[in-house]
Amino acid sequence: MEKVFNEAKKAFMTGNETAAWAALAAGAEVMFGYPITPQNEIMHYWTRLAPKYGREFLQTEDEISAGFTVCGAVQGGKKAFTATAGPGNVLMQEPFGMAEAMRLPMLSIIQQRGGPSSGTVVYSQQEVTLTTFGGNGEGHRIVYSTATHQEIYDYVIKGFNTAWKYRFPTFILGDGYQAKMREPLELYSPEDKGIKMVDTYPLIGLPGHIGDGRDPQHLCNIYSLEEELYEVVMRVSAEYESISPELVEYQERECDDAEIIIISHGVVSRAADDAVTALRAQGLKIGCFRPITLRPFPAQELRNVIQKSGAKKILIAESAYGQLFRLVRQEIYGETVPIDTLFMPGVGIIDYDIMNKIKSML
Amino acid sequence: MEAYVGEYASGKSEIAINRALELRDQGRIVTLVDLDTVEPFYTLRSLKPLLEEKGLQVISFSKQDAFGLGETGAMLNPRARWALRHSGDIILDVGYGVYGARTLNLVEGAYESQELRVIAVINYSRPITGTRECIREYILDLGRVDAIVSNTHLGSDTNAEIIEAGNTEIMHVARELSIPVDFIAVEETFKDSMGLNISGIPIKYIHRYMPAAMW
Numbered sequence: 001m002e003k004v005f006n007e008a009k010k011a012f013m014t015g016n017e018t019a020a021w022a023a024l025a026a027g028a029e030v031m032f033g034y035p036i037t038p039q040n041e042i043m044h045y046w047t048r049l050a051p052k053y054g055r056e057f058l059q060t061e062d063e064i065s066a067g068f069t070v071c072g073a074v075q076g077g078k079k080a081f082t083a084t085a086g087p088g089n090v091l092m093q094e095p096f097g098m099a100e101a102m103r104l105p106m107l108s109i110i111q112q113r114g115g116p117s118s119g120t121v122v123y124s125q126q127e128v129t130l131t132t133f134g135g136n137g138e139g140h141r142i143v144y145s146t147a148t149h150q151e152i153y154d155y156v157i158k159g160f161n162t163a164w165k166y167r168f169p170t171f172i173l174g175d176g177y178q179a180k181m182r183e184p185l186e187l188y189s190p191e192d193k194g195i196k197m198v199d200t201y202p203l204i205g206l207p208g209h210i211g212d213g214r215d216p217q218h219l220c221n222i223y224s225l226e227e228e229l230y231e232v233v234m235r236v237s238a239e240y241e242s243i244s245p246e247l248v249e250y251q252e253r254e255c256d257d258a259e260i261i262i263i264s265h266g267v268v269s270r271a272a273d274d275a276v277t278a279l280r281a282q283g284l285k286i287g288c289f290r291p292i293t294l295r296p297f298p299a300q301e302l303r304n305v306i307q308k309s310g311a312k313k314i315l316i317a318e319s320a321y322g323q324l325f326r327l328v329r330q331e332i333y334g335e336t337v338p339i340d341t342l343f344m345p346g347v348g349i350i351d352y353d354i355m356n357k358i359k360s361m362l
Numbered sequence: 363m364e365a366y367v368g369e370y371a372s373g374k375s376e377i378a379i380n381r382a383l384e385l386r387d388q389g390r391i392v393t394l395v396d397l398d399t400v401e402p403f404y405t406l407r408s409l410k411p412l413l414e415e416k417g418l419q420v421i422s423f424s425k426q427d428a429f430g431l432g433e434t435g436a437m438l439n440p441r442a443r444w445a446l447r448h449s450g451d452i453i454l455d456v457g458y459g460v461y462g463a464r465t466l467n468l469v470e471g472a473y474e475s476q477e478l479r480v481i482a483v484i485n486y487s488r489p490i491t492g493t494r495e496c497i498r499e500y501i502l503d504l505g506r507v508d509a510i511v512s513n514t515h516l517g518s519d520t521n522a523e524i525i526e527a528g529n530t531e532i533m534h535v536a537r538e539l540s541i542p543v544d545f546i547a548v549e550e551t552f553k554d555s556m557g558l559n560i561s562g563i564p565i566k567y568i569h570r571y572m573p574a575a576m577w
């Protein structure tokens with residue numbers, strides 16, 4: 001496959017365009033998609049770039065189909081992906097569930113938009129619950145929440161490798177602002193950064209005969225007996241829990257002596273970071289913690305931060321009405337530090353919003 | 363009358379704002395028009411009060427104009443449709459990349475006007491216009507282009523080398539296609555560090571307004 005960048009280069013672009021270039025650099029072979037704001041330009045740029053690099057695209061009749069075609073393509077050994085948002089994310093939960101059940105290496109980029117329901121196209125962080133736990137039953141998935149264009153680029157590349165290495169559906173969770181915002185980043189070919197792309201391989205149509213040299217490749221999402229399902233769910237859950245410590249990613253800053261720890265994710269964590277800088281300059285002991293993987297959640301790491309800081313309070317800031325809050329609360333069950341919240345559903349959060357809230361908590 | 367077209371993040375809005383203010387500073391009456399029908403509430407909305415304070419007439423939606431269509435209706439601001447009938451100078455900020463340039467057909471009189479110039483803003487720091495061949499192909503895709511603004515930058519990571527590399531390539535393509543380059547746009551912080559301009563094309567130092575547009 002043709003190398004996309006012969007040397008690393010700086011570029012200035014939108015987050016959606018960044019995602020398309022990252023998929024290209026990661027060696028994605030095909031995108032299946034259906035238009036929806038605010039992810040449209042991932043498709044637009046992919047369709048402009050794909051023919052030049054011998055890659056493929058299919059616009060399906062809806063998001064259910066886009067998700068299932070990715071499920072099919074990856075079973076054939078193709079490095080395939082999709083991108084969606086909002087009600088498209090709702091429709092894709094069925095194929096995402098199939099990918100969870102059949103352990104399909106599916107990469108999906110979600111650019112969160114506002115809800116409930118259909119036509120609100122603007123920014124929010126309201127798809128956290130849906131993206132992390134949206135499937136029916138109890139499947140397992142890996143969700144990276146990005147904050148910058150550089151991270152969109154880095155994590156789309158990483159996401160393909162995570163999906164193909166661990167065989168769990170993997171998500172890059174952005175939002176309407178990250179999708180549309182313009183900022184500089186570095187574009188590169190993974191091999192030039194020492195990143196080896198995990199080889200893809202067909203999951204079906206394997207050589208040889210079942211029972212004569214190889215076992216059946218039993219990719220299954222239906223079970224006839226309760227006990228069958230029980231065994232599968234227990235086995236996959238145990239496997240997921242065993243790999244979780246090597247999957248979790250987070251950032252913490254100025255937490256060692258922090259009296260208040262701000263927890264936020266995605267683009268809001270940039271505001272938290274700025275707020276910590278400004279509040280520290282004023283002599284206030286404030287730190288911040290940002291889960292990068294929302295699932296698996298860096299729970300032990302957050303507990304450690306709470307313990308070592310002896311923080312008196314936690315502030316959870318999000319552009320939603322409590323989705324990160326619920327996630328954090330369940331993950332640190334048993335900790336007694338009081339939690340305060342700054343919920344701004346659908347609205348962007350800047351450093352001043354967080355600073356004002358912190359000052360009201362002192 | 364000038365319509366600024368170009369790729370996402372090429373700098374159309376920044377150039378349109380700076381050009382409108384430049385004309386305003388000459389004592390002219392200037393109307394700045396947000397002609398993004400796909401994201402009609404984004405580009406200039408949050409800057410509108412500031413720009414009006416500076417003496418521009420701004421045709422752009424405001425928060426109180428929102429009426430809940432979401433993505434179910436691509437909206438053309440009725441005042442934008444008739445913008446070319448305003449007296450004074452008209453600057454159109456045409457959003458949404460190649461497809462956006464086609465939005466001009468929604469503006470009454472755009473194709474008949476003898477005065478309207480369609481000006482492509484090109485940023486060499488974008489891979490889609492990051493080589494000579496790509497720039498040429500891109501400009502040809504745009505359709506009618508009467509002039510070019512060379513606007514190579516990397517946001518807060520801009521440096522003089524990248525500006526000069528961009529200018530060289532953009533100028534080369536402009537000569538090939540026989541399209542005039544109206545000016546080279548450079549962020550004002552580079553006023554003292556830019557090398558000698560040997561091309562004879564004016565350099566305009568621009569102030570960045572768009573970073574303040576947090577929607």
